[in-house]
Amino acid sequence: MSGLRRAFKDVMQFPTAVVGLLIIFTLVLLSIYTIVTIPYSEAIRLWRGGEEVWGDNPRAVPPAWTNLFRQQKLPESVVLTDESELVGKQMTAMSDGMTDVLLEYTFDYNYDAFPRDLIVFYTAKYESLAPYVAMFWVTPDGREIRLGDFTSRPSQTYRFDQDDRLMRRLRGIQPQVALFDDPEVDGEQPLRGTYTLRVEALLFEADADLDAKFVLYGQVHGLAGTDHRRRDLSVALLWGIPLALSFGLLGALGTSILSMFIAAIGVWFGGVLDELIQRITEVNMLLPTLPILIMVGTFQSRSIWAMLGWIIALSIFGGAVKGYRAIFLQVKEAPYIEAAKAYGAGNARIITLYLIPRIIPVLIPNLVNGIPGFVFLEAALAVLGLGDPVLPTWGKLINDAHSQGALYNGQYYWILQPTVLLMLTGLAFAMVGFALDRVFNPRLREV
Amino acid sequence: MTDKILLSVEDLVLHFRTSKGDVRAVDGVNFRLGRDEAVVVLGESGCGKTSLAKAILRLLPKNVSTYSGRVYLNGEDVMQLSDEQYRRQVRWLRMSMVPQAAMNSLNPVMKVGDQVAEPCIIHNGLNKEQALAQASKMFQHVGVPLDFLHRYAFELSGGMRQRVAIAMSLVTSPDLIVLDEPTSALDVLTQANIFNVLKGIKSELGISFILITHDIATSSELANSVAVMYAGQIVETSDAHRFFHEPLHPYSQKLMASVPRLRGHQEPDFITGQPPSLLFPPTGCRFAERCTKRFDRCSQEPPITEQDGRLVKCWLYS
Numbered sequence: 001m002s003g004l005r006r007a008f009k010d011v012m013q014f015p016t017a018v019v020g021l022l023i024i025f026t027l028v029l030l031s032i033y034t035i036v037t038i039p040y041s042e043a044i045r046l047w048r049g050g051e052e053v054w055g056d057n058p059r060a061v062p063p064a065w066t067n068l069f070r071q072q073k074l075p076e077s078v079v080l081t082d083e084s085e086l087v088g089k090q091m092t093a094m095s096d097g098m099t100d101v102l103l104e105y106t107f108d109y110n111y112d113a114f115p116r117d118l119i120v121f122y123t124a125k126y127e128s129l130a131p132y133v134a135m136f137w138v139t140p141d142g143r144e145i146r147l148g149d150f151t152s153r154p155s156q157t158y159r160f161d162q163d164d165r166l167m168r169r170l171r172g173i174q175p176q177v178a179l180f181d182d183p184e185v186d187g188e189q190p191l192r193g194t195y196t197l198r199v200e201a202l203l204f205e206a207d208a209d210l211d212a213k214f215v216l217y218g219q220v221h222g223l224a225g226t227d228h229r230r231r232d233l234s235v236a237l238l239w240g241i242p243l244a245l246s247f248g249l250l251g252a253l254g255t256s257i258l259s260m261f262i263a264a265i266g267v268w269f270g271g272v273l274d275e276l277i278q279r280i281t282e283v284n285m286l287l288p289t290l291p292i293l294i295m296v297g298t299f300q301s302r303s304i305w306a307m308l309g310w311i312i313a314l315s316i317f318g319g320a321v322k323g324y325r326a327i328f329l330q331v332k333e334a335p336y337i338e339a340a341k342a343y344g345a346g347n348a349r350i351i352t353l354y355l356i357p358r359i360i361p362v363l364i365p366n367l368v369n370g371i372p373g374f375v376f377l378e379a380a381l382a383v384l385g386l387g388d389p390v391l392p393t394w395g396k397l398i399n400d401a402h403s404q405g406a407l408y409n410g411q412y413y414w415i416l417q418p419t420v421l422l423m424l425t426g427l428a429f430a431m432v433g434f435a436l437d438r439v440f441n442p443r444l445r446e447v
Numbered sequence: 448m449t450d451k452i453l454l455s456v457e458d459l460v461l462h463f464r465t466s467k468g469d470v471r472a473v474d475g476v477n478f479r480l481g482r483d484e485a486v487v488v489l490g491e492s493g494c495g496k497t498s499l500a501k502a503i504l505r506l507l508p509k510n511v512s513t514y515s516g517r518v519y520l521n522g523e524d525v526m527q528l529s530d531e532q533y534r535r536q537v538r539w540l541r542m543s544m545v546p547q548a549a550m551n552s553l554n555p556v557m558k559v560g561d562q563v564a565e566p567c568i569i570h571n572g573l574n575k576e577q578a579l580a581q582a583s584k585m586f587q588h589v590g591v592p593l594d595f596l597h598r599y600a601f602e603l604s605g606g607m608r609q610r611v612a613i614a615m616s617l618v619t620s621p622d623l624i625v626l627d628e629p630t631s632a633l634d635v636l637t638q639a640n641i642f643n644v645l646k647g648i649k650s651e652l653g654i655s656f657i658l659i660t661h662d663i664a665t666s667s668e669l670a671n672s673v674a675v676m677y678a679g680q681i682v683e684t685s686d687a688h689r690f691f692h693e694p695l696h697p698y699s700q701k702l703m704a705s706v707p708r709l710r711g712h713q714e715p716d717f718i719t720g721q722p723p724s725l726l727f728p729p730t731g732c733r734f735a736e737r738c739t740k741r742f743d744r745c746s747q748e749p750p751i752t753e754q755d756g757r758l759v760k761c762w763l764y765s
Contacts, residue, residue, distance in 0.1 A: 270509075339552035342506050343539045343566040343615065357556040 010439040011432075020431030023424055031242035043239045047231065047392040054230035058116045058217040060404070062413040063225040063233075074219035075111035081213045097206045101131075103199040105214045110192045114177045116217040118160040120199070123211050124152040129204035136200070137179050140193025145169075145179065152201070152210065225413045227397075228404045236392030237417055243393050244375045244425060247308060251374030254312040256320060256367045260359060263324035264351050267332055277321065284317040290380075297386035304388035307381060311374070320366070324359055331358045361440035369433035372426035379422055394418035452519075453655050454480040454503075454542075454623055459516035461495075461502040469512050470725045472498035474679035476516075477751075480623070480672075485649060485656035487666045487687070489702060490676035491722050496659045497547055499676065500625045503657070504544050505533055521622070539566050539619050547627040549612035553600035559608075560586075560596030563615045570619050578618075585614035588651065589644050606637035610644060617648065625657045630665070638665060645669055663706050667691050675699045678723050678733040685757040695759045698734045732762065 011017045038046070046053060056079045067073050080087050088104040124131050134149035135158070148163045150156075160166065160175040170178040182191035201210045224233035266277035289311075296310050331337065332355065340354050381387060382395025383402065401407070401414040461473035472495040480486050488496050501507060503518060505525075518525050525537050543566075546552050554562055563585060564578035573581065583593050589610040600608060609629060616624050626645070630638040642665050648654060649669070660666045670687040675696060683696040694700045704716035720737040723729055729736060735745040744762045751758050752765045 335546060335548050335551040336554045338506070339546050339549075339612075339615075340554070340565070342504065342544055342546060344534050344569050345565065346569070349569070353557070354554055357554075 007439055011435050014435035014438065016431040017435030020428040020435070023428035024432065027241050027245060027425065027428070030238065031245055034238040035242055038235065038239065043235060043392065044390045046235050047239075048390060049231070050229065054226075054232070056215050057226045057230040057232060058219065058221055059226065059230050060228050060406075060409075060411055060414070061116070061219050061221050061226055062411065063223055063417075064220045065223070066413065067220060072112040073110075074113045075109065075115050075216070076220055077218040078107050078109075078216035079213070080105045080107065080215075082211050097204070099203040099206075099208070101199075101201040101203060101210050103201070103210075103212055105197040105199075106194060107216070108194050109180065109190065111190060111218075113219055114180050114188070114190055116176065116219055117215075118176050118179070118217070119215050120158040120197070121213040121215070122152045122156040122158065124154050124156065124208070125210070126154075126203070126205050126208040129208075131201050131203045131208060131210050133199060133201045133210070136198040138196040138198060139179070140191055140195060141183075143183075224417055225411075227400055227414065233397065233414070233417065236397050237394070237421060239392045240394040240397070240418065240421065243304065243391060244378065244422070247304065247378045248371035248373075248375040248425070248429075251308060251311055251315075251377070252367050252370035254308075255315045255318070256363055256370060258312070258316040259318065259320040260324050260356065260363060261351075262316060263321045263328055264355050264359075266321075267325055267328035268347060268351055268355065277317070278325075281317045281321045284314070285319065287314070289314050293381060294384065294386060297381065302386055302389050304378065304391055304393070307378070307386070307388075311377065324362075327359055327362060328355055331355055364440055365433050365437035368429055368436055371429045375422065375425055379418075394422055451481050452479055453482045453484075453521065454657075455517075455519040456503065457517040457519070459499070459502055459518065460513050461498055461507075461511065462513040463498075463508070464510045464512040465726070468726050471679050471728060472725055473502050474725075474728070476502075476676075476679075476681050478674050478681055478684050480655055480657065482622075483649070483653050483655060484671040485658055485669050486672045486674055487670040488657060488659045488674050488676055489661075489663060489666075489699075491702075491718075492661075493722050493725070494676045495679040495725065496676050497627055498679075500544065500627050500657065500659055504538055504542060504625060505530070506538075506544070535570075539616075539621060540570050541621050542623045542625065543616040543619065543621045544625040545609075545612050545616045545627060545629050548632070549627075549629065550605050550608040550632065552612055553608060555600055557599070558597050559600055559603065559611045562600075563596075563611060563618055566615065566619050581618055582614065585618045586611075588617060588648060589614045590640075605633055606640060609633060609637075609641055613641075613644065613648075617652070617654070620652070621654070623655045623657065625659070627659045628661070629658070630660065630662055638662065642666075642669060663703065675702065678728050679725055680733065680760065682734065682760045683758065685759075689755075689757065695754060695757060695764060696734075696761050697738050697740045697763070701739075732760075 056077065058077055064076055082089060088102070090102040092100040092102070094100055120135070122133065130151045130153060132149070133152050135147035137145040137147055139145070146169070147160070147166055148158060150158070160179070163175070166175055177188055180190040182189045197214055199212055203210060222232050222234055224237050226232055262277055266274040292314060293307065293310060296307065300306065337350065337354055340350055345354070378393065379395030379398065382393055383399050385399060387393055387396040387399060395418070397418040398415055401411065406412070406414040456476055456478050459473055459476045463470040463472055474495070476499060478486065488499065490496050502514065507514060516526065520537065520541060525533065528537065553559060560579055560582050563582040564575065567573045567578035567581050568575065579596065583596055586593055586596065591607055591610050591614065595603065595607065603611065613629070629645070630641050633641065645656065646669055649656065656669070658666055658669065667687065672684065672686050673690040674681050675683040675698060677698050683690075683694065683699050685695070690699070691703070694703050701716060701718045705718065707715045718737055723733055723736065730748070731746040732738070732741070732749050735741045738745065740763065742762070749760050749762045750765055751760045754764050
């Protein structure tokens with residue numbers, strides 16, 4: 001234990017290791033936060049969800065913080081439902097069982113660009129007589145613009161830009177531009193201030209009711225932006241952390257420990273077994289891993305855990321076996337191994353207590369340095385379209401971005417965010433790994 | 448008579464296979480060792496002394512071509528046991544060994560106390576605490592401070608490591624210990640210390656030794672009897688007292704003459720030539736080539752002759 005503490009102290013002498021450990025620590029904290037706040041099944045549901053989950057998000061827009069670097073601030077989305085405080089709902093009973101409903105949606109708009117889209121979703125409750133709805137738009141300078149009026153069905157969507165009569169009234173200009181345009185300024189320039197959407201409805205039945213949700217689709221969204229299916233990228237970026245870390249760690253642990261055992265067993269028992277292991281390793285090293293994984297993904301399963309299993313299975317008989325074998329061959333001839341044999345230590349005891357501890361100093365840096373390799377491999381598979389079909393990972397984001405032509409459309413955020421996270425992860429483990437190598441590898445230790 | 452005999456080796460043969468042919472490292476060895484006795488095995492390097500130790504303890508490398516003969520331990524022929532039986536019943540429980548370069552026979556990643564306790568855990572079925580208690584008892588016998596139990600081998604001096612290796616061979620309280628050059632690579636003072644430790648063990652614990660050494664002078668204090676090995680064969684066995692005063696075999700005489708004397712003006716002598724290759728040992732007396740007293744009959748294999756209770760393999764005495 002004191003040895004471990006000393007090793008830790010030694011590692012902390014390297015500033016790169018401290019930075020790397022901090023990054024890893026942050027990533028681990030974020031993973032725990034992610035797993036607690038968005039459970040596994042919830043993550044899958046969200047990521048596979050369509051319009052019913054993500055309908056209120058704009059399509060493929062950059063994250064909100066990009067406004068910090070813009071002179072022209074882009075609008076964020078505004079979603080107002082009956083529950084919001086900014087919405088006033090008044091119901092006035094009239095004669096003949098009729099009710100007058102007044103809904104007022106008030107919001108501030110202080111941006112330099114126009115929204116993407118304007119939609120009101122109505123849900124009406126009635127038996128036979130549908131409510132009559134009329135809508136009005138009030139600008140900050142007090143102009144009132146009449147929008148559409150219609151008889152609402154139980155579920156009715158009013159899209160501003162598909163109302164032909166409104167378009168005619170606005171002289172053919174798109175409503176999301178015309179309704180926000182400042183008339184005092186030439187050209188298109190949004191007017192800042194408080195806007196109000198007024199909905200006046202007339203219910204014809206005593207039990208009838210009308211609710212509405214107003215959505216102003218902005219041009220930026222959330223912490224991470226959205227993709228072509230309106231999904232919030234932060235879900236995938238966050239869930240990418242535990243998936244990448246666990247994939248990398250399990251992959252590196254699995255391959256290095258299994259190859260270590262294989263090498264140890266081969267060296268210790270020698271003879272035919274060693275020959276067999278060596279030949280299997282040599283043949284296996286010639287096999288191209290990626291095409292095999294592509295075949296597995298195509299014919300068997302694209303589950304990330306199945307892939308992990310195949311990757312481990314394909315890499316345990318790899319170069320590591322050769323490397324560890326070289327060290328074991330040296331250790332095997334040490335006098336203390338002969339002494340152990342003499343006083344009757346069995347094969348299992350010698351392998352676990354005498355051979356393997358000698359390889360730990362080489363194994364630990366190898367293991368840490370190996371983690372990014374598996375993280376990148378997972379991303380590479382996902383980019384090639386062999387990612388897990390249900391789980392959101394960084395590689396899948398890049399794959400989506402690529403297939404949607406994100407860079408061609410200037411949606412840099414879509415590719416850059418997962419890439420930066422991948423690079424950070426790789427960098428962190430590499431920095432820690434180098435320091436560990438310096439501490440544990442006697443050949444690199446400074447005298 | 449027989450119940451006083453602890454170990455009896457008869458016609459022990461151990462040959463190794465090499466690309467050039469068989470190496471006859473141990474070629475028909477006979478000797479006996481009584482209870483509470485120490486036998487010193489002398490001889491030049493490459494005479495098969497270490498191979499003899501390995502043959503007795505059945506610690507064989509992979510390239511053995513012939514391994515035969517009989518080894519009686521307390522009257523039981525242990526050569527009849529299978530390897531696994533031998534490992535479980537004999538090695539370390541009844542005979543143990545301090546290997547050559549014992550200083551390096553400690554696991555660098557284990558605390559020495561744990562390692563000394565290992566044989567007890569393996570053979571006596573003790574748990575770790577009991578085994579450690581046993582180990583600390585042995586540390587006291589060999590004169591290692593008890594706080595060394597929790598140190599690693601690299602933290603110990605050469606002499607201490609040697610003592611730890613001896614403690615490791617004692618820990619299962621065997622009847623017999625084979626010490627293979629326990630004092631090589633140690634300074635003279637430490638050598639003397641180690642021999643004192645061995646003497647103490649012999650008198651306190653009543654353990655028999657087979658002591659393989661080049662250190663003729665120091666070993667004379669410990670030895671009850673002496674066996675001289677040459678080219679894979681024992682050429683003389685004798686009680687220690689008479690051997691050190693009057694060795695019989697010409698090789699033994701030369702060997703004794705090579706030891707520097709503290710008193711007197713005798714120059715240390717040396718033996719010309721080298722021991723013969725064990726690949727193709729000469730026919731007849733194997734020492735004849737280097738012997739100053741050789742005569743015609745030396746071209747034939749000499750018989751083992753008894754001379755006042757001492758055995759010698761030389762034509763001079765038959």
